[in-house]
Amino acid sequence: xxxxxxxxxxxxxxxAATEHFLHHGAxxxxxxxxxxxxxxxxxxxxxYLDALRQYQIPxxxxxxxxxxxxxxxxxxxxxxxxxxxxxxxxxxxxxxxxAFAAMKEIKEQGLRIPQDVALIGYTDELHSNxxxxxxxxxxxxxxxxxxxxxxxxxxxxxxxxPEEGSGSYPFDSERIVCKIAFLQNRMNFDFCSHTLINxxxxxxxxxxxx
Numbered sequence: 001x002x003x004x005x006x007x008x009x010x011x012x013x014x015x016a017a018t019e020h021f022l023h024h025g026a027x028x029x030x031x032x033x034x035x036x037x038x039x040x041x042x043x044x045x046x047x048y049l050d051a052l053r054q055y056q057i058p059x060x061x062x063x064x065x066x067x068x069x070x071x072x073x074x075x076x077x078x079x080x081x082x083x084x085x086x087x088x089x090x091x092x093x094x095x096x097x098x099a100f101a102a103m104k105e106i107k108e109q110g111l112r113i114p115q116d117v118a119l120i121g122y123t124d125e126l127h128s129n130x131x132x133x134x135x136x137x138x139x140x141x142x143x144x145x146x147x148x149x150x151x152x153x154x155x156x157x158x159x160x161x162p163e164e165g166s167g168s169y170p171f172d173s174e175r176i177v178c179k180i181a182f183l184q185n186r187m188n189f190d191f192c193s194h195t196l197i198n199x200x201x202x203x204x205x206x207x208x209x210x
Contacts, residue, residue, distance in 0.1 A: 014047025
């Protein structure tokens with residue numbers, strides 16, 4: 001049967017991260033992902049591509065590397081991107097393992113983050129602050145998602161009584177889409193005049209679908 005759920009807006013997060021690069025002057029943006037059959041990869045890559053289309057940036061297949069989501073594959077993907085005749089100015093890595101792998105490879109090639117290659121990953125606030133430089137990252141608000149899940153369950157229990165003799169609670173399934181938080185760690189992009197600020201902006205959108 002159907003059940004209620006609380007999910008992260010993966011497509012929106014991929015789009016937001018890509019737009020962040022674009023707003024700061026980057027035009028060639030690489031994407032490092034996992035196997036294309038995984039929904040999370042498809043959704044985040046869809047957001048990345050959607051942002052490029054919206055800003056009329058040509059989509060170049062050579063800038064998209066989707067292999068296994070391992071540390072070594074992440075380093076290899078970064079090597080491929082940096083070896084291009086015209087390497088990317090920025091890289092979006094679709095999880096923390098790939099982001100830290102990309103960071104390691106960029107630094108080992110003697111490049112600076114973000115002055116030579118800007119980087120955004122997916123992680124939590126603690127992990128993003130344990131590396132140097134601090135990683136600008138998307139976080140999917142796991143605490144807030146847990147709160148939303150519990151509140152949703154309590155709402156169902158309060159407005160529905162168990163069916164006689166069944167012990168089960170009838171309710172219409174609902175879907176809450178939790179929007180992302182952007183952890184903008186201090187970065188000064190040399191190819192633009194803006195400076196990112198070290199804050200965490202939190203927002204949540206309740207999108208109920210029966």
